[in-house]
Amino acid sequence: MLVVDDEPMVRETLGQVLTEEGYVVDLAVDGESALEAVHAARPDAILLDLMMPGMNGREFLQALRGEAAYAQLPVLLMTAVHGLEVNLATLGASEVVEKPFNVDELLNKVALAVYRSRDAHKSISQPLPFVSVPAVTAPDKDRGVVLIVEHDRARLQQLDLVLSARGYTVVSMTRALSQLSRLARALRPRAVLLDLRSDGVIDIARELRAEQQLEQIPVLVFSRDATPTADVDAVYQATDCDLVNFVEKLGR
Numbered sequence: 001m002l003v004v005d006d007e008p009m010v011r012e013t014l015g016q017v018l019t020e021e022g023y024v025v026d027l028a029v030d031g032e033s034a035l036e037a038v039h040a041a042r043p044d045a046i047l048l049d050l051m052m053p054g055m056n057g058r059e060f061l062q063a064l065r066g067e068a069a070y071a072q073l074p075v076l077l078m079t080a081v082h083g084l085e086v087n088l089a090t091l092g093a094s095e096v097v098e099k100p101f102n103v104d105e106l107l108n109k110v111a112l113a114v115y116r117s118r119d120a121h122k123s124i125s126q127p128l129p130f131v132s133v134p135a136v137t138a139p140d141k142d143r144g145v146v147l148i149v150e151h152d153r154a155r156l157q158q159l160d161l162v163l164s165a166r167g168y169t170v171v172s173m174t175r176a177l178s179q180l181s182r183l184a185r186a187l188r189p190r191a192v193l194l195d196l197r198s199d200g201v202i203d204i205a206r207e208l209r210a211e212q213q214l215e216q217i218p219v220l221v222f223s224r225d226a227t228p229t230a231d232v233d234a235v236y237q238a239t240d241c242d243l244v245n246f247v248e249k250l251g252r
Helices: 008-020 031-040 057-065 103-120 153-165 179-187 201-210 240-250
Strands: 002-004 026-028 046-049 075-079 095-098 145-149 169-173 191-195 219-222
Touching: 002 008, 002 031, 008 026, 008 103, 026 031, 031 046, 031 057, 046 057, 057 075, 075 103, 095 103, 103 179, 145 153, 145 179, 153 169, 153 240, 179 201, 191 201, 191 240, 201 219, 219 240
Parallel strands: 002 026, 002 046, 046 075, 075 095, 145 169, 145 191, 191 219
Antiparallel strands: none
């Protein structure tokens, strides 16, 4: 996430809230420094103050959208003007967030913006050495969302690659953030795959299985180890094939 605001208190507070939610956060004080930050490391989404000295939010958006590489990068406009009617399409923004912030609403919008960004800008440079599932031809349509928590980033990328090749939209993370339940409610995924060794998985698994709104979403808790590590129902010694087969069977 990139947070752009000229007010130090707002900037630092948002940075802390998003960091505690599990995001990697960069901060910028104006549009010019925000452009430099975007070029240095492309964010998944941007929280942008509309009114700033120097290059303001509107000018930043014009510059950002002028570069084809960032045409679809989600930008959430922050404004203290309540009820402001903004033509988001004209500005090149994705959403409006009013100050003072409702934290839950803010995090909901951020989580969905990050999901849309990942869906529009998937990039895995090359297959990893332990490919365990044969490649298939790309399907004609999107087969739904799969939420994955896997502590091993390399294996997470591999699983993402395999499922994406089969037409699934993969939303993944290395630890079970509180946003996972929020995303599950918003996206209604085809399946949720949870690695026992990832931080926070046990609590999230219990929350997903206990919440009536999510009870129809299949949840698979798995471990790649042979020995149970927690008192929860799980599939042990799970391979990539096991996980992909679980998801594929749901679509038949």
